[in-house]
Amino acid sequence: MRLRITAAAVAALAVAAAGLALWTRAEPIAPVDPPAAAAAPAVLAAGARVVALGDCMVCHTARGGAAYAGGLGLDTPFGTIYSTNITPDPETGIGRWSAQAFRRALREGVSRDGHLLYPAFPYIHTTRMSDADIEASYHYLMSREPVRATPPDNALVLPLNFRPLLAFWNMLYLRPGDAGIPARQATPLERGRYLVDTLGHCASCHSGMNLLGGERHPPFQGGNIDGWDAPALTRLTGGAAPWTQAELVDYLRGGLSGAHGAAKGPMRPVTERLAGVPREDVDAMAAYLMSIQDAGPAAAPAAAPTPPSADLSADLPGRRLFAAACAGCHAPAAPMMRVDGRPGLARSSAVLGERPDNFVQTVLHGIPWETGSKVYMPPFADTLSDAQVAELAAYVRTGLAGRAAWPDTATKSATLRKETPQ
Ligand code: HEC
Ligand code: HEC
Ligand code: HEC
DSSP states (O other): OHHHHHHHHHHHHHHHHHHHHHHTOOOOOOOOOOOSSOOOHHHHHHHHHHHHHTTHHHHTBOTTSOTTOBOOEEEETTEEEEOOOOSSOTTTSSTTOOHHHHHHHHHHOBOTTSOBOOTTSOHHHHTTOOHHHHHHHHHHHHTSOOOOOOOOOOEEOTTTTOGGGHHHHHHHHOOOOOTTTGGGGSSHHHHHHHIIIIISOTHHHHSOBOTTSOBOSSSOSOEEETTEEEOOSSOSSSSSSOOOHHHHHHHHHHSEETTTEEOOTTHHHHHHHHTTSOHHHHHHHHHHHHHTOTTOSOOSOOOOOOOOOHHHHHTOTHHHHHHHHTHHHHSTTSHHHHTTTOOOGGGSHHHHSSSSHHHHHHHHHOBOOOTTOSOOBOOOTTTOOHHHHHHHHHIIIIIITOOOOOTTHHHHHHHHHHHSOO
């Protein structure tokens, strides 16, 4: 009896799954011959700008791999998803995709052959890209070097490796874009909104995720990605170190604000791409961010932080460790601090934040050096124990920034060391 019920249940499930697969199947779009000639230079230049603002290369390039050839593993709570090859290689890339197939992928999250794409690809944001931007990015990608490369197989937990289930997810979270978008970019503020909400998909890290992997509402209340806290973007002008619009522009374009600190972890590649786009675009993003602040735009430039009390810092065990390992760069008189008007650590959200995560990540993993960057910090994962990281955190947080120490920093260090090995 039990067996028969189980068999019936399995049969019912199989029928349901088959029905679902049929219902959620999108039509394939026929392959086309690759375009014979490259698009006009103006279109390619526009496409390069769109692709930089949309971070396409960041996700579609594996560490040390060829640009746009895919294969970067994105860790999600449901397993690892690998980005695909979007070079114009006819066999393994998008060389035989028509502009229509490309547009459908960005608007609806459907691949050329009809299979549904995982939302690790931020199509819930690219769905609102303008037609002109989609077209320009298509031609730009088609003009790149074709690379023959196939990403590794995804490693997802059951039943999420069954793509038709994504149809339900799309019903909940996909609001397909409409064609009226360009009209809404008439003012710098509208342009900024488009760049932050749509192309820049800033919410995919700064909003946090719910249990189904959807973005939390209201947006920009802060999230966690790859073990890093992505701070709320609606509270930049409140708090101990308020941001001004000009400081945001420096940070977003150069990866370093002289008043706050450097972009680190997953934010760093975002700023590297933004370094190459026209300044007016970053100005527009910063203006839009200022317009969504809970506390309203910052009225005056940020006030100087209270100087650390020597007495307070004197008896903290982390002080000597800091002098030995960190002061060579971070002491007020260190050579690094005198160029470019660098901020003291006490103004960084990695030190002022509610949680120690970004402090610990920065100390363990450092800030990798990039060509042309003014910012480099060595990783300390191999030289400092978790207890030492916690001592340093207590010294910097209490002794330098005058705040209550974080609890359990050593445990956090042990966890993050294990979860994000480099
Ligand atoms: C946050 C990471 C991320 C960003 C940013 C991103 N992609 Fe992707 N993209 C992915 C992943 C992951 C996939 C594969 C999804 C899957 O296999 O289900 C993908 C798939 C695609 C596909 C479908 C390819 C195929 O063979 O089915 C296209 C086209 C694409 N991306 C284009 C773009 C463009 C253009 C941009 C920039 C505007 C972009 N992507 C930005 C992660 C990203
Ligand atoms: C070789 C120089 C160097 C050393 C040594 C060094 N750092 Fe850094 N650190 C940097 C640079 C560069 C930055 C980026 C900020 C900047 O450029 O002003 C940074 C940033 C940071 C930040 C984040 C501040 C921000 O920009 O948001 C923290 C926290 C930090 N360091 C802690 C430490 C600690 C703790 C030590 C000692 C274990 C240490 N650093 C050693 C160079 C160094
Ligand atoms: C891949 C994930 C990711 C994306 C996409 C992303 N961010 Fe971030 N962002 C982070 C993380 C993580 C931090 C914290 C890193 C640090 O403090 O160095 C951060 C820090 C910031 C900060 C500094 C906040 C503070 O209080 O110190 C600003 C401003 C910011 N991001 C704006 C943006 C904007 C605007 C976009 C869209 C163009 C964006 N971010 C896209 C992950 C991301």
